[in-house]
Amino acid sequence: MPESIRQILYISKSTRAMPDAELHDIASKARAANEREGITGALLFVENSFVQVIEGKDTAIDGLLAALRADKRHRDITILMDRKVRSRDFQNWSMGIIKISEEKKAEVVREINSAGRKGLALDSESEFFPDSQTFLMMKHVYDTNHSLQQAMVQRPG
Numbered sequence: 001m002p003e004s005i006r007q008i009l010y011i012s013k014s015t016r017a018m019p020d021a022e023l024h025d026i027a028s029k030a031r032a033a034n035e036r037e038g039i040t041g042a043l044l045f046v047e048n049s050f051v052q053v054i055e056g057k058d059t060a061i062d063g064l065l066a067a068l069r070a071d072k073r074h075r076d077i078t079i080l081m082d083r084k085v086r087s088r089d090f091q092n093w094s095m096g097i098i099k100i101s102e103e104k105k106a107e108v109v110r111e112i113n114s115a116g117r118k119g120l121a122l123d124s125e126s127e128f129f130p131d132s133q134t135f136l137m138m139k140h141v142y143d144t145n146h147s148l149q150q151a152m153v154q155r156p157g
């Protein structure tokens with residue numbers, strides 16, 4: 001039977017400046033922990049906002065969400081998508097950093113702003129955003145780069 005995978009897409013605001021070195025530090029620590037926990041995903045940083053996809057077993061995801069919510073480097077975590085999937089979308093990335101063009105950044109910022117407004121207007125903690133353009137864009141970057149990134153993250157095996 002295929003394992004049941006929970007996939008989350010969230011946005012948050014950074015609480016401090018986030019030079020590349022800091023972002024890479026977050027990602028490299030995340031990779032080591034994610035490999036242990038069987039978590040995969042991708043991280044994007046655009047104009048003071050993080051956009052992250054995390055996918056894994058329910059218990060592992062719950063644990064990571066608790067750590068993320070307690071992490072003072074960001075705030076206002078808004079869950080755009082929380083769903084069960086049959087297979088992972090970022091299978092070979094223990095946590096890939098997504099780089100995008102300035103043009104694409106503008107699109108992401110538009111979506112973040114509209115999602116943030118909707119998120120604030122809701123009582124519920126989680127908002128379902130099934131056709132996030134940002135998610136599709138992150139997936140596209142993965143599909144075109146994952147063998148390269150896989151080498152960079154040095155997954156065993």
Ligand SMILES: Cc1cc2nc3c(=O)[nH]c(=O)nc-3n(C[C@H](O)[C@H](O)[C@H](O)COP(=O)(O)O)c2cc1C
Pocket residue numbers: 026029030031033034043050052054064067068069071073074095
């Ligand atoms: C934007 C962002 C993304 C993060 N992504 C991950 C991740 O994918 N996996 C992970 O283990 N930690 C990630 N972290 C770090 C966690 O928030 C936390 O610091 C880490 O899990 C250690 O938590 P602990 O001290 O409770 O063990 C991320 C932090 C930030 C700010």
